[in-house]
Amino acid sequence: MNNAHLVTQLQQLCSLLQPFQFGVGGSCLLWHLGLDTQPNDIDVVCTEADFAAICTVLASGFQRQPITEHPQYVSAHFARFSRADWPDIELMAGIAVKQHDRLIHWSFTPLHCHWQKKVCWMPPADWLQLYQLFDRPQRVAQLRRYLVQLRLSSSD
Template identity: 40%
Template sequence: MSDKFQQALALLAPLATLPDWGIGGSLLLVERQLQEDFRDIDLVCSEAIAPELAARLQQFSTELPVAAHPQYCSRFFRRYRHHSGLVIEVMAGIQVRQAGAMRQWLFAPNRCEQRHDLPWMALTDWLELYQLFERPEKVALIRTALASVR
C-alpha cells in the first residue's frame, strides 16, 4: 500500500477505540484494491457517536466550513483537514433529497469488518451509498468487484 494510505491508517488509529463507525468511500476502494488513490477519508458513524468522533478529530485536525447542500441533507456532516493535508469527512444520519423526497440510509456498524486494526464498511453498503449519491462510475466499479467474487 502507498505511503498516503499508511498515513491515513496512522491518522485514524486514535479513533480505533470508539464504537459504531466505519471507513468507506474511496479509501475503502483503495484498501480493497479497486482503485489506486483516494481523494479524502469518508467515515460513517451512528448519530449517537458522531459528537464524540468529531471531538476526537478536532484534537488533531481543523474543522472546515461546510455549506448547506440542496441534495445531501445528512443530519450530521463535518469536514476536517489534518496538517498533512488529508481531508476527513464524517457522516451520520445520511439523507439525500431525490425527486422531491428525502431518502434515508441507515448505518449498521455490525456490518463493518476489522482490518488494519480499524473498522471498514462493507462494499455492499457503499454500493448502496454511491447509488444514493448518484455516482454511476463508483457503482459500476463495485458491481464488477462483487460479481468477480461470486
C-alpha cells in the same frame, strides 16, 4: 502520498475512534479493494449517537472546516476535518438524500463493518448502496463489478 503512509494514517485514525461505532468507506475503501489508485479523502460513517463525540476527538488534532450546504445531500450530521499531510476526513451520520422530491434515508449498521490490519472497514455492499444514493454511476459500476467477481471467485 505513498500507500504505507496512508495505511498508517488510517490506522492512527481508527485507533482514535476505536471506542465508537464507525467505519471507513468511500474512495479509501475502493483503494483498499484495489479499485482506485489514490483516495480523495477519508470517508467515515458513524452512528448519530457517536457523531458529536467523534467530532470532539477529531477537533483535538484536526482543523474543522466550514461546510457549504448541499441541495440534495441532507444528512443529519456532516463535518470535514483537515490537517497538513493528511487527506481530509469527512465524517457523516444520519445519511439522507433528496431525490425527486423525496427524502431517502440510509441506515448505518456498525455490525456490518470489520477490522482488518487495525482499520475498521465498511462493507463494499454498503458503499454500493451509498454511491447509488449519491448518484455516482462510475463508483456504482466499479463496486458492482467487484462484487460480481467476488461472488464468482467464492463459488469456485
